[in-house]
Amino acid sequence: MEFYGSEPAFDLTYSDVFLVPSRSEVTSRLDVSLAPKDGTPAQIPLVSANMNSVTGPRLAATLARRGGLGVLPQDMPLQELDAAIRWVKDQPVEYDTPLELAADATVADALTLTPALTGHGIVVRSGSGEYLGCLPATVLGSTPPDARLGDLLHGQLTSIDAEDVTTARSAFDLLVAADLDFAPVLRHGVLVGTLSRTSGLRATLYRPAVDAAGRLSVAAAIGINGDVAAKARALAAAGVDVLVLDTAHGHQEGMLTALATVKSLGLKIPLVAGNIVTPTGVADLVSAGADILKVGVGPGAMCTTRMMTAVGRPQFSAVLETSEAARDLGVHVWADGGVRYPRDVALALAAGASSVMIGSWFAGTIEAPGTLKSDATGRLFKESWGMASTKAVQERFGRLDPYELARKTLFAEGISSSKIYLDPGRPSVEDLLDMITSGVRSSFTYAGASDLAEFRDRARVGLQSAAGYDEGKALPVSW
Numbered sequence: 027m028e029f030y031g032s033e034p035a036f037d038l039t040y041s042d043v044f045l046v047p048s049r050s051e052v053t054s055r056l057d058v059s060l061a062p063k064d065g066t067p068a069q070i071p072l073v074s075a076n077m078n079s080v081t082g083p084r085l086a087a088t089l090a091r092r093g094g095l096g097v098l099p100q101d102m103p104l105q106e107l108d109a110a111i112r113w114v115k116d117q118p119v120e121y122d123t124p125l126e127l128a129a130d131a132t133v134a135d136a137l138t139l140t141p142a143l144t145g146h147g148i149v150v151r152s153g154s155g156e157y158l159g160c161l162p163a164t165v166l167g168s169t170p171p172d173a174r175l176g177d178l179l180h181g182q183l184t185s186i187d188a189e190d191v192t193t194a195r196s197a198f199d200l201l202v203a204a205d206l207d208f209a210p211v212l213r214h215g216v217l218v219g220t221l222s223r224t225s226g227l228r229a230t231l232y233r234p235a236v237d238a239a240g241r242l243s244v245a246a247a248i249g250i251n252g253d254v255a256a257k258a259r260a261l262a263a264a265g266v267d268v269l270v271l272d273t274a275h276g277h278q279e280g281m282l283t284a285l286a287t288v289k290s291l292g293l294k295i296p297l298v299a300g301n302i303v304t305p306t307g308v309a310d311l312v313s314a315g316a317d318i319l320k321v322g323v324g325p326g327a328m329c330t331t332r333m334m335t336a337v338g339r340p341q342f343s344a345v346l347e348t349s350e351a352a353r354d355l356g357v358h359v360w361a362d363g364g365v366r367y368p369r370d371v372a373l374a375l376a377a378g379a380s381s382v383m384i385g386s387w388f389a390g391t392i393e394a395p396g397t398l399k400s401d402a403t404g405r406l407f408k409e410s411w412g413m414a415s416t417k418a419v420q421e422r423f424g425r426l427d428p429y430e431l432a433r434k435t436l437f438a439e440g441i442s443s444s445k446i447y448l449d450p451g452r453p454s455v456e457d458l459l460d461m462i463t464s465g466v467r468s469s470f471t472y473a474g475a476s477d478l479a480e481f482r483d484r485a486r487v488g489l490q491s492a493a494g495y496d497e498g499k500a501l502p503v504s505w
């Protein structure tokens with residue numbers, strides 16, 4: 027990456043900068059590879075944040091199916107984490123994981139899982155778990171909320187036979203031929219997943235992130251306190267593909283000790299550690315055993331660190347400097363936090379990140395943990411909160427130790443309750459992946475780059491005024 031014009035003497039964040047187009051020999055956005063090649067199984071440079079409101083098993087599986095990586099949060103009890111990792115590994119790679127409810131559940135129950143939109147649906151099972159049928163979500167919008175799902179199944183939705191899905195493209199074609207937007211997929215009468223036209227299309231564009239056995243990949247986080255060796259061993263035994271050691275101030279002795287302890291276990295999975303924002307942080311964490319550095323102090327949407335402590339660094343410069351130091355040591359950087367548009371992902375990659383961690387943006391999706399709620403105007407949202415917020419601290423320490431809870435609550439920071447609205451045009455995390463990856467594929471061709479390494483080399487970054495940034499935004503109404 028080089029600066030277009032002079033390099034500034036002060037730190038920059040994403041909205042301070044823009045990419046300048048260059049002469050390109052890459053003539054199609056489909057000729058671009060987004061693979062991060064950072065030692066993880068990811069095929070696109072996107073990871074979901076280890077936040078309770080963001081990454082649960084469903085979001086992790088959905089992300090992995092499209093080549094990303096979900097990081098399960100450290101706050102889940104070890105048994106739950108173990109179960110979540112195994113659940114992800116059990117999910118279909120070729121089909122979508124169904125949203126399932128019992129026949130006596132109501133339309134109102136179903137609407138807490140999915141909006142009544144085309145391309146989504148609910149699988150209905152009997153009390154004993156037998157597959158009864160499938161309802162397209164569009165039906166839910168025109169049915170009384172107290173209607174029972176089992177009673178709506180009479181005109182059963184046609185299913186797709188898994189044997190007929192011979193290629194990625196054939197799934198899309200089968201749905202078009204059957205005039206369906208959404209369908210269950212059965213193999214010998216047993217449900218193996220669901221499909222929509224969009225997921226059929228996606229199967230032709232994305233490669234899944236899988237482990238050596240071909241199962242979906244998943245990462246999990248651990249903190250730096252407690253028996254980190256036991257936790258790391260347990261997660262590795264459950265099949266986790268990447269371990270993340272995470273704390274607010276990653277450049278501290280507690281992290282270095284925890285990291286060295288986990289490294290000494292020889293688990294043979296990439297170790298991510300953070301958060302840091304300086305080259306000396308990179309050097310110290312790499313000496314202790316980190317393979318990937320998680321970079322970002324203060325940019326997160328739920329984060330008040332900078333206002334509480336003045337500590338942090340504008341994220342573009344933090345990623346640029348740490349990734350240069352990381353490259354010299356043969357390791358990689360994940361840019362964590364502050365991403366609000368696809369452009370921010372492109373800029374983080376131009377600055378040298380191998381992958382970009384997204385939290386709050388993904389919290390407002392069907393696949394995020396928690397149920398859909400609607401505000402007074404009927405807009406759908408999910409709740410989100412910071413991992414250092416009073417809410418998170420109370421959940422983390424509430425059932426353990428009243429003294430520890432009181433002490434930690436004193437230091438809590440970050441937003442405890444935020445509404446993240448679903449975009450009705452992009453209600454699924456996969457819709458956001460489509461939007462982000464298509465934006466970033468375009469960024470690559472504007473720079474004349476066919477992969478991440480070329481993009482990093484060729485990117486020319488200019489500085490802009492606030493008015494310059496504003497000019498780039500669309501105008502929703504006329505002036």
Ligand SMILES: NC(=O)C1=CN([C@@H]2O[C@H](COP(=O)(O)OP(=O)(O)OC[C@H]3O[C@@H](n4cnc5c(N)ncnc54)[C@H](OP(=O)(O)O)[C@@H]3O)[C@@H](O)[C@H]2O)C=CC1
Pocket residue numbers: 076249250251272273274275278280301322323324325326329331363412413414437
């Ligand atoms: N990227 C970011 O900007 C931030 C991210 N977070 C996220 O919140 C979650 C909770 O993290 P965390 O609060 O570190 O909790 P952890 O449970 O990981 O514990 C943090 C440990 O570090 C010690 N510590 C020393 N200095 C600090 C400091 N300045 N801030 C916080 N802890 C410190 C704490 O001790 P003691 O309590 O005795 O001081 C404690 O032992 C993580 O997921 C983290 O990534 C939180 C804040 C900022």
Ligand SMILES: Nc1nc2c(ncn2[C@@H]2O[C@H](COP(=O)(O)O)[C@@H](O)[C@H]2O)c(=O)[nH]1
Pocket residue numbers: 075076077301322324325326327328329330331362363364365383384385386387411412413414415439440441
């Ligand atoms: N200072 C705090 N930072 C937090 C908290 N919870 C999460 N985070 C950080 O934010 C990113 C995600 O950023 P986003 O802009 O995509 O939402 C996450 O990975 C953490 O590093 C918090 O309570 N306080």
Ligand SMILES: [K+]
Pocket residue numbers: 324325326327328329330
């Ligand atoms: K912030």
